[in-house]
Amino acid sequence: MNDDNMKSIAAICENTWEPLYRYIYYRVQNREEAEDITQETYVKSLSYSKFNEIEPDRYMAFLKTVAINIIRDRWRKSKTMGTNTNIDSVPEIEASTEDMEEMANRQLFIKRSLSKLNEDQRKVIELRIINGYSVSETARIMGIKPGNVRVLQYRALKNLVVIMNEKEDYHE
Amino acid sequence: MSNDAKKLSAYIDSLNNEKKPVIRADSEELNRMFVAVRQIKSLKPPVMPDGGFSDKIVQNLTEKKKKSIKNRRQALIGGMAGIAAILVLALFIANMIRNRDIVYAMEQAYGKVKAYHGILEVIFNNEAGETHTQSLLDVWVDKKGNYYIEVLEGSYQGLKTVRKEGKVWQYSIDKTVFPVFSETYEFIFELGNEIYKLKNAESVRIIGDDSVAGRHAYIMEVTPKGGLPYKLWIDKETKTPLKKQGAMTKAIQYITVYTDIEFVDSIPEELTTIVPDAGFKEADFDTDKKEDTIDNDDPVRFTPEFKVDVDMEVEKAEQISADSGSSPWKLDPVYVAQVFVSLQISPEGIVGDYPVDYDDLVISEKYANSVKIRVNNEKTNIKTVYLERLIRQDDTGIWTVTGYDVSE
Incomplete structure (x- = not known):
């Protein structure tokens, strides 16, 4: 690989990594996996023999397509290993980020669903998932035992899944 | 508390710690909850990589x-x-x-602790730099020497081990009792033990700062007396060990990390209540060993078809490592044989689960310092593995593969 190629690769990465990483993170919701998949996306994309034929303004679309295929592959593999991952949830999220309005609607939908929970259930989800507190920190803030935090968050999410399904059925 | 509630909590912890979740959903309902967790988290802005990504x-x-x-x-x-x-x-x-x-x-700080509860992740790295989670454990420990350990994820999922009043009990879903932690093997990441080892180490030094499970931590390099150095991450706030990284031996490096830890007054009574009728069996590891062993003071030498070259310097280092508690698996001949056979199948390193299950290996003859293990797995042509205690000939001596057979 000559210096010109190197510079060109560095420029492509510099200009595209951030939106690509955000796109991947939105699906996997953890930094470790998002970094791995971002790296793998570049390795696969830039080793594609016809990458040079892609117009620069289509780089992002191409990288996103490669990324979504890597995510699907990984989830499919984890499914064969016993993880019951819902692969069908990928295109649904994909559509929501392709369209900012749809993404905003999706977030509104989640917030409205959360508002249907009782106060304790909403609070535990807010602390544990949105604020990222540990079980013991959440227990301290809520004044309950750590074991009860786990039970409460389980019941909250169980209810939330029902609420979200009902709402989706209603929208359909 | 149900197993699903614990799994869901561990899944949330993984995402909160910005780590790829290893926990598996065994049901559609739990899977939907995992999807819901990710959707809720998407309300937050993403956590971006460090500079220079x-x-x-x-x-x-x-x-x-x-x-x-x-x-x-x-x-x-x-x-x-x-x-x-x-x-x-x-x-x-x-x-x-x-x-x-x-x-x-x-x-x-540890002097004030009565008991603790944590989710312990056991990870191994191979030489290629790949990281895999071997198991996820729900751990309750008190300072009277009692503990409750449940395997949430991994090969022995569902296995519960309880130590109460000096006796160890185990419950296994598939009725196969396997000593994950025995009296011999020493509980791999017990906070009190770790602090004791630090006090008695040859040298201890802080080599940096890091974050573990969202907590600020010091990284310490610990060199035990006559042992290989290992790293320990210490929570800056609570002054307790959170993570331990052993030395790389035989292309494998073990990391144990508490992804969540809390200090409690005691282990809940219901966890240590033993109901033998419900499937709990008393695990007397010492008795098991003696029953298997044929008393013979004379060294028994097997004559394998293929001899394995042994580097005694490496073995000495591994004995020191086992003495310092960083490779307790070397004290289990079946596990050593499992790693050996697995590395013959995947010489570049073990990726994911071991290609040969622990249960595929059965001790067919065992003497005080030599053992013959039969391999029942079609992925390998190895039929028998021979091991010896080359460095120290007692219960604390590590096992080394010295040969194998490929014919029946």
Whole structure:
């Protein structure tokens, strides 16, 4: 690989990594996996023999397509290993980020669903998932035992899944 | 509390810690909850990589780039050496005081602990730098020597081990009792033990700062007396060990990390209530060993079809490592044979689950210091593995593969 190629690769990465990483993170919701998949996306994309034929303004679309295929592959593999991952949830999220309005609607939908929970259930989800507190920190803030935090968050999410399904059925 | 509630909590912890979740959903309902967790988290802005991520991508893409960056870094290090030398003496003195203070603070903090509960992740790295989670454990420990350990994820999922009043009990879903933690093997990441080892180590020094499970931590390098150095991450706030990284041995490096830990008054009564009718069996590991062993003071030498070259210097180092608690699996001949056979199938390193299950290996003859193990797995042509205690001939001696047969 000559210096010109190197510079060109560095420029492509510099200009595209951030939106690509955000796109991947939105699906996997953890930094470790998002970094791995971002790296793998570049390795696969830039080793594609016809990458040079892609117009620069289509780089992002191409990288996103490669990324979504890597995510699907990984989830499919984890499914064969016993993880019951819902692969069908990928295109649904994909559509929501392709369209900012749809993404905003999706977030509104989640917030409205959360508002249907009782106060304790909403609070535990807010602390544990949105604020990222540990079980013991959440227990301290809520004044309950750590074991009860786990039970409460389980019941909250169980209810939330029902609420979200009902709402989706209603929208359909 | 249901197993699903624990799994869901561990899944949330993984995402909160910005780690790829290893927990598996065994049901559609739990899977939907996992999807819901991810959707809720999407309300937050993403956590971005550290600075220089773009450079890291480019480094990975080209070996040439890697080398040039390495050279640049070396040049930079060379230029900085003079300045660093001036600072070394002052830092050395300051660090000695700091290191001693931290071990003392840890001892004091642990003195106030009655019991603790945590989710312990056991991870192994192979030589290729790939990381895999071997198991996820729900751990309750008190300072009276009692504990409750449940395997949430991994090969022995569902296995519960309870130590109460000096006796160890196990419950296994598939009725196969396997000693994950025995009296011999020493519980791999018990906080009290770790602090005791720090106090008695040859040297302890802080080598940096890091974040573990969202908590600020010191990284300490610990060199045990006569042992290999290992790293320990200490929570800056609670002064308790959170993570331990052993030395790389036989292309495998173990990391144990508490992804969540809380201090409690005691282990809940219901966890340590033994109901033998419900499937709990008393596990007397010492008796099991003696029953298997044929008493014979004379060394028994097997004559395998293929001999394995043994580097005694490496074995000595591994014995030291096992003595310091960093490779307890070397004391289990079946596990050593499992790793050996697995590495014959995957010489580049073990990726994911071991290609040969622990249950595929059965001890067919066992003497005080030699053992013959039968391999029942079609992925390998190895039918029998022979092991010996080459370094120390007692229960604390590590096992070494000395040969194998490929014919029946």
